[in-house]
Amino acid sequence: MDISVVVPLYDEVESLPELTSWISGVMDENNFTYEIVLVDDGSKDGSWGMICKLRENNPFIKGIRFRRNYGKSAALNVGFDAAEGNVIITMDADLQDSPDEIPALYSRIVDDKYDLISGWKAKRYDPLSKTIPTKLFNAATRKMSGIDNLHDFNCGLKAYRKAVIKNIEVYGEMHRYIPVLAKWAGFTQIGEQVVEHRARKYGKTKFGWSRFINGFLDLLSIFFVGKFGKRPMHFFGSMGTLSFLTGIIIAIWMIGEKLYRIAHNEHYRDVTDSPLFYLALVAIILGSQLFLTGFVAELVSRSSNDRNQYQIAETI
Structure with a gap:
């Protein structure tokens, strides 16, 4: 199988039909063999019912549902375990990530021999209350990790070689530091690609200010574990x-x-x-x-x- 698209989601029932149809269209147009792994992180708006309905009409869709909300890192970790493709693409379910980016991301992994390609939304449609803390975190992460060529560690749109996601563990709020986890695991071919950031079409963001505090604590944790975890x-x-x-x-x-x-x-x-x-x-x-x-x-x-x-x- 060429590609597994892993999509963690929480209360995104409105966007799922359009998202899965869009992904399937891109895959068919480029003759990719694929699967779409939808991980429902304890949604309460009927997202799981929609996933089941979509699955009936599209056998390439897989669904996993948590009994309660665990967080994006947990959803990604379980999605990674279920993924079978040679290249794994992750994206958010809110339609702010464009599936049209998939062929280029796939090419960077297969043709350019990268282990991981992280998207960079150079032009964003987020408020300053989100973009300014994100820039501070990215600067701190670059400094502490030594990965100087990434502008946005937390971009949900990423592409991975299969070996990468099968050899890292994502927990807590570590999803924003997956490139760092990959580096510590020995996957050093990490690149970046400018991707489109679309305005949110349905619903509202599920992230609050607490994620910045948790993200900072996880940054300290990953720095310590990476440097002293074995000693x-x-x-x-x-x-x-x-x-x-x-x-x-x-x-x-x-x-x-x-x-x-x-x-x-x-x-x-x-x-x-x-x-x-x-x-x-x-x-x-x-x-x-x-x-x-x-x-x-x-x-x-x-x-x-x-x-x-x-x-x-x-x-x-």
């Missing part, structure tokens, strides 16, 4: 050792100063009377805890066995 002792151990040695040096210095004053019959005060002693004690305790945390982190897997187990109600 947490290097992080916790080095920090613990530095804190422990700092406390010990301060304590030894204070004790040595007291002994010196005693030997020279000079006035002195007890070590425990100085606030500095307690700071040194805290540093020693904190250093010991960090060091032990490093040992524990080496023994515990960073990935929970059931992190990406979701309650799927139906599959067609």
Whole structure:
């Protein structure tokens, strides 16, 4: 199979007929063998009923429905597991991504030998409250990940070589950092393509301000995991050792100063009377805890066995 189109959706019943018809038209026009994987992330507006109806008239449509809303990352992860195409295209269900971009994205993967092509909506129809934070996140992600050639990490329209999506795990709010996950997994041929951004035709956006906070926390998480996930002792151990040695040096210095004053019959005060002693004690305790945390982190897997187990109600 040439292409799998994975579409995560939440309350997008109005756009689904037009979207699937458009995708099928593009595929037929270019003689692609394909499947459309629609992942219903706990919709409450009848989206699943529409998916079932569309499936009756189009055997290339697959549907997966969550019992409740888990988020876009969960929907993508399950969609990736179900995808069978050699090239996987992801797009949003709100018709702001154009299926007409699929042939060019496919060509970049197959002909130009890229592992991942991320869309860049150079001209956007989003409000400033969405575009400004997005630009800040993209700048921070470029800096921390070292992927300097991408302008928009969070664009829903992307193309992947099959090996990429079968070797990464998407959870939390990590969907916006899939290029970073791919890089950490060893897929370094990452490119970008300018794509059309269309104004929303139906409904309203499902994302609020909380996604920016969650996205920032996930950025820190992915940076830490990517850098220290296989060697947490290097992080916790080095920090613990530095804190422990700092406390010990301060304590030894204070004790040595007291002994010196005693030997020279000079006035002195007890070590425990100085606030500095307690700071040194805290540093020693904190250093010991960090060091032990490093040992524990080496023994515990960073990935929970059931992190990406979701309650799927139906599959067609």
